[in-house]
Amino acid sequence: MNLFETGKTAVNAREGAQLYGVAVNRSGMALCPFHNDHHPSLLVADDHYHCFACGAHGDVIDLAANLFGLSLYDAARKLAADFHLAPDKPPPESICQKLKQKTKAQQLQEDERLCCAVLFWGSTAGHWKSGNCSMLHRHRRKR
Ligand SMILES: [Zn+2]
Numbered sequence: 855m856n857l858f859e860t861g862k863t864a865v866n867a868r869e870g871a872q873l874y875g876v877a878v879n880r881s882g883m884a885l886c887p888f889h890n891d892h893h894p895s896l897l898v899a900d901d902h903y904h905c906f907a908c909g910a911h912g913d914v915i916d917l918a919a920n921l922f923g924l925s926l927y928d929a930a931r932k933l934a935a936d937f938h939l940a941p942d943k944p945p946p947e948s949i950c951q952k953l954k955q956k957t958k959a960q961q962l963q964e965d966e967r968l969c970c971a972v973l974f975w976g977s978t979a980g981h982w983k984s985g986n987c988s989m990l991h992r993h994r995r996k997r
Pocket of ligand 1: 886887888889891895896905906907908909910
């Protein structure tokens with residue numbers, strides 16, 4: 855469990871949006887902070903946001919990164935700080951359950967993002983190993 859996974863599983867996009875001042879209405883729509891929006895065009899779901907006008911799209915980490923002009927790494931750190939997450943500690947049981955319930959397709963997508971995250975992390979902090987990543991690449995090449 856790294857900072858990215860912790861951030862994404864513990865904080866949903868709607869909570870993130872609301873904390874950062876994006877007012878989400880009852881149907882899950884909000885004024886898009888990424889373009890000059892006059893009618894709510896931004897759909898904020900639990901696990902992602904999507905703007906039907908300007909096409910902004912991503913998860914809660916992308917949201918924080920784009921809102922504050924941060925790198926994904928800094929955005930993940932900001933989320934962890936703002937939501938009082940402790941990435942070094944084991945996550946609560948409820949989060950583990952959520953992770954286990956993911957479908958195969960979701961898991962593949964997750965692996966892909968995690969792969970980039972790990973690589974990125976490795977180049978930034980220098981203490982993450984990219985072993986999982988090279989395994990993933992070997993696996994891909996076979997297909
Ligand atoms: Zn927009």
